[in-house]
Amino acid sequence: MRAKDKIIVALDVPGLAAGEELVRRLLPYVGMFKVGLELYTAAGPAAVHMIKEHGGKVFADLKLHDIPNTVAGAARALVRLGVDMLNVHAAGGRKMLCAAAAAVREEAAALGRPAPLLIAVTVLTSLDGDALRNEVGIEREVEDQVVRWARLTQEAGLDGVVASPREIQAIRRACGPDFLIVTPGVRPAGADPGDQSRIMTPQDALRQGASYLVIGRPITAAPDPAAAARAIGEEMEGALGNNV
Numbered sequence: 001m002r003a004k005d006k007i008i009v010a011l012d013v014p015g016l017a018a019g020e021e022l023v024r025r026l027l028p029y030v031g032m033f034k035v036g037l038e039l040y041t042a043a044g045p046a047a048v049h050m051i052k053e054h055g056g057k058v059f060a061d062l063k064l065h066d067i068p069n070t071v072a073g074a075a076r077a078l079v080r081l082g083v084d085m086l087n088v089h090a091a092g093g094r095k096m097l098c099a100a101a102a103a104v105r106e107e108a109a110a111l112g113r114p115a116p117l118l119i120a121v122t123v124l125t126s127l128d129g130d131a132l133r134n135e136v137g138i139e140r141e142v143e144d145q146v147v148r149w150a151r152l153t154q155e156a157g158l159d160g161v162v163a164s165p166r167e168i169q170a171i172r173r174a175c176g177p178d179f180l181i182v183t184p185g186v187r188p189a190g191a192d193p194g195d196q197s198r199i200m201t202p203q204d205a206l207r208q209g210a211s212y213l214v215i216g217r218p219i220t221a222a223p224d225p226a227a228a229a230r231a232i233g234e235e236m237e238g239a240l241g242n243n244v
């Protein structure tokens with residue numbers, strides 16, 4: 001896999017037109033486009049259709065977290081939309097994770113399509129140890145909680161997790177080489193962390209063993225998003241040891 005195929009751009013924009021502008025510019029330089037809560041709430045399934053019409057892959061980042069029956073229904077609807085990746089919160093527990101995995105498998109089989117990748121969000125990258133303990137009330141180190149949820153996710157039959165790059169090595173040790181690790185909280189050296197707490201550079205995240213990097217503002221808020229994506233991709237090729 002080329003480095004650029006590991007870049008998932010977060011289209012955190014207010015509407016379809018802004019999303020489409022970024023898709024046009026970034027298509028040659030990235031592997032997938034992430035439709036998250038902002039764009040999906042504003043534009044709905046049209047956002048997914050727009051990206052697919054341009055030939056892009058879609059990660060539906062709706063972080064499903066509800067009772068098992070409700071999450072399974074939403075997961076089935078996302079499979080019917082034709083997304084390539086979707087996510088749920090590991091905090092929903094084993095029954096919810098198993099219901100989501102079964103729903104994705106069954107709906108894809110009924111449609112005769114390959115199943116999209118299903119991953120679970122662990123501890124949000126905006127949280128640090130203090131917030132996890134004192135605000136969320138989980139009395140555990142961040143890494144221990146991430147690994148606990150990663151194991152649960154794997155046992156429930158999902159493809160991988162979303163976690164910060166700082167936990168990649170611990171997840172790899174616990175879940176093995178084939179488990180997908182999708183890492184937001186990625187910032188090129190010197191970039192503004194914004195609301196992210198647990199961050200790392202793209203090159204370091206790759207060296208640690210990330211499967212995909214989710215990158216938003218360092219690309220989308222750059223004066224020239226295509227140039228920013230290309231530069232990040234080239235630096236990542238270096239980290240992978242590929243010749244471009």
Ligand SMILES: O=C(O)c1cc(=O)[nH]c(=O)n1[C@@H]1O[C@H](COP(=O)(O)O)[C@@H](O)[C@H]1O
Pocket residue numbers: 010012036061063087121123124125126162163184185186194196214215216217218
């Ligand atoms: O599930 C996610 O994608 C996600 C999980 C997480 O723990 N942290 C996190 O930042 N994200 C998403 O990753 C993207 C990061 O965007 P930037 O901080 O702009 O690079 C946002 O769209 C977040 O919604």
